[in-house]
Amino acid sequence: MQSNKNKNRTMITTAIFSLALAASFYAMAADKLPLSGKTVGVTIIGTDHDFDLKAYQGQINELKALGAKVIALDANRNDQTQVSQIQTLIAQRPDAIIEQLGNLKVLNPWLKRIKQAGIPLFTIDTETPYAINNTTSNNYSIGSELALQMVKDMHGVGKVVMFNGFSSVPVCKIRLDEIRYVFKSYPGIKIIKPELRDVIPNTVQQAYSDMSDMLTKYGPGSGLKAVVACWDVPMIGATQAIEAAKRTDVKTYGIDGSPEYVAMVRNPKSPAAAVVAQQPYEIGKQAAKNVATYLNGGSVPSFTLVPSVLITKAGKK
Amino acid sequence: MKLQTDKTDTSSNGYTLQKMAIRLGAFAAFLGIMIFFAATARGFTSSYNILNIVEQSAILGFLAFGITVVFIGTGTDVQKGGIDLSIAANAGLCTAVYSVLLEGGYGDSVAIPAAIVTGLGIGFLNGFAVVTLRIMPLLSTLAVMNIAAGLELVVTQNTVIGASSPVLDMLAFDKFLGISALAWCLIIGSILMVCIIHFSPLGLRLYSVGGNLEAAKSVGIHTGRYIYGSYLFSGFAAGAASILIVSRLSSSTPGTGLLLLPVLAAALLGTVFSRRFVPTIGGTLLAVLFIGALSNGFQLLGISSYWVSGVQGALILVVVAMTSFAKKS
Numbered sequence: 001m002q003s004n005k006n007k008n009r010t011m012i013t014t015a016i017f018s019l020a021l022a023a024s025f026y027a028m029a030a031d032k033l034p035l036s037g038k039t040v041g042v043t044i045i046g047t048d049h050d051f052d053l054k055a056y057q058g059q060i061n062e063l064k065a066l067g068a069k070v071i072a073l074d075a076n077r078n079d080q081t082q083v084s085q086i087q088t089l090i091a092q093r094p095d096a097i098i099e100q101l102g103n104l105k106v107l108n109p110w111l112k113r114i115k116q117a118g119i120p121l122f123t124i125d126t127e128t129p130y131a132i133n134n135t136t137s138n139n140y141s142i143g144s145e146l147a148l149q150m151v152k153d154m155h156g157v158g159k160v161v162m163f164n165g166f167s168s169v170p171v172c173k174i175r176l177d178e179i180r181y182v183f184k185s186y187p188g189i190k191i192i193k194p195e196l197r198d199v200i201p202n203t204v205q206q207a208y209s210d211m212s213d214m215l216t217k218y219g220p221g222s223g224l225k226a227v228v229a230c231w232d233v234p235m236i237g238a239t240q241a242i243e244a245a246k247r248t249d250v251k252t253y254g255i256d257g258s259p260e261y262v263a264m265v266r267n268p269k270s271p272a273a274a275v276v277a278q279q280p281y282e283i284g285k286q287a288a289k290n291v292a293t294y295l296n297g298g299s300v301p302s303f304t305l306v307p308s309v310l311i312t313k314a315g316k317k
Numbered sequence: 318m319k320l321q322t323d324k325t326d327t328s329s330n331g332y333t334l335q336k337m338a339i340r341l342g343a344f345a346a347f348l349g350i351m352i353f354f355a356a357t358a359r360g361f362t363s364s365y366n367i368l369n370i371v372e373q374s375a376i377l378g379f380l381a382f383g384i385t386v387v388f389i390g391t392g393t394d395v396q397k398g399g400i401d402l403s404i405a406a407n408a409g410l411c412t413a414v415y416s417v418l419l420e421g422g423y424g425d426s427v428a429i430p431a432a433i434v435t436g437l438g439i440g441f442l443n444g445f446a447v448v449t450l451r452i453m454p455l456l457s458t459l460a461v462m463n464i465a466a467g468l469e470l471v472v473t474q475n476t477v478i479g480a481s482s483p484v485l486d487m488l489a490f491d492k493f494l495g496i497s498a499l500a501w502c503l504i505i506g507s508i509l510m511v512c513i514i515h516f517s518p519l520g521l522r523l524y525s526v527g528g529n530l531e532a533a534k535s536v537g538i539h540t541g542r543y544i545y546g547s548y549l550f551s552g553f554a555a556g557a558a559s560i561l562i563v564s565r566l567s568s569s570t571p572g573t574g575l576l577l578l579p580v581l582a583a584a585l586l587g588t589v590f591s592r593r594f595v596p597t598i599g600g601t602l603l604a605v606l607f608i609g610a611l612s613n614g615f616q617l618l619g620i621s622s623y624w625v626s627g628v629q630g631a632l633i634l635v636v637v638a639m640t641s642f643a644k645k646s
Contacts, residue, residue: 081612165476
């Protein structure tokens, strides 16, 4: 009887001891997480686009996995909301802020205030003097690679419809400028003036109707061969318009890698010819890792490039 | 006969009690939410944060004052009364005109009057459609909203137009007595509005036009002019707000029209804070600050930003339903 009691007591003690041990290991592990005890603010203009949403999720998930408390702010495509959110965020004094995309003219004065408040700023797809690091794709090579693919498909001759509605977004400007730069070497290729403007919201519908008008104006035999924009959502509308007009002489080219457009490129019958797919989730994760490195005293380069891939009808390159 | 009088008395007492209950309930809800935020959201009551809320509410406040004046001059009845659905789109057009002129090298001395005149022009169009052409305000201002939104696209080509000027720098960065310029705009604007609307013969006559059109006519008030005037003022408010918008965003951006819903919400919510459920400047100001404090408090509490608009909408629905119910009874 006595020995049974002792046995029970030993078992209970062992159980408690092992529980305490497990708890302390867990606590140690939590302590070891590079961002435990840190608060990081994430501000984004909107998440209605596939790229935006995946990059947003990538950074939030990675920040949480690294132990940080995250203040995630989606402005639902409203500049005033984003500005107010950033203002309140500065007052909350997080250990770091990540800002993703958005309009530089609107954001720069507020990014400056973040820096003035002494809060380390990290960006995704936004080149600004106030950030410690910008995580992005190599937009220079994205633009030129896509342009060269277009030149190849067009055999160096033909007319191009270009959408340029987002030239005020830095990554878009770089891509469009690169495309124009490549075309300069091929005098047989002409961009139709005036260029078209892609919009948010109603991107697909607007591109569909604009493209339909262009197809009417530039019929078969006019030399129109390609359509391009700095992202791929308007190209979904343009591709649908070309299909509806039953034209086989015009191809579309996009950037980002939205699932719908990638599926179009992979479809052998679709006029969608090529897309440079970025890795938005990876970009988001990388930005979070940079925050962790910086807050733990490590050095972070002024930009981090995440590889992108050109997808054509023939496959990945 | 006596019984009849008693009955009327009782029902009027009940009516007043019910109204009072709703009004007190609104104040209690407002205070309750503020106390909740103060107790739970770290930093909510810091002076820096409170000034942030005031600053963030300035644009909404200016626009809500515009629509409040339309409500005062034409009544809040959705079908019979007036409304200005074009106010946010008008502000968008004014920001476009202001930014394009600044970008084109014209100074504030040209660009600011041009923005205000644009706002007044759209306001005049509303007045013309409602008073002269006698089109239902809900439809006429909706049509004008589309005109203004279309013109904004024509002016900006749907792009972001950066703007900078000494006035914008002052509004964006200057402080006086520790209070930012934008917050001062709301404070001074509110005081001026209270003086004009609640303490001047002009304001009292405007209330009488909105309260009972026929009675106002019978005492010799030119009601048409007052209704025209209220739409013109709404246009002026849009023009003035556009300067504040550009100072905050350093540019004119598409999407100013999205402000319509919060502006309407603030003006309608504001009526709950008045004794007879009529639109007042103080009530609108409280409602504007309440809407500003809600998003701020939510962010400080770490509640996902996705909840903010939903909860705001639900609150507005409850309050508006309660007031219209009280009015009917």
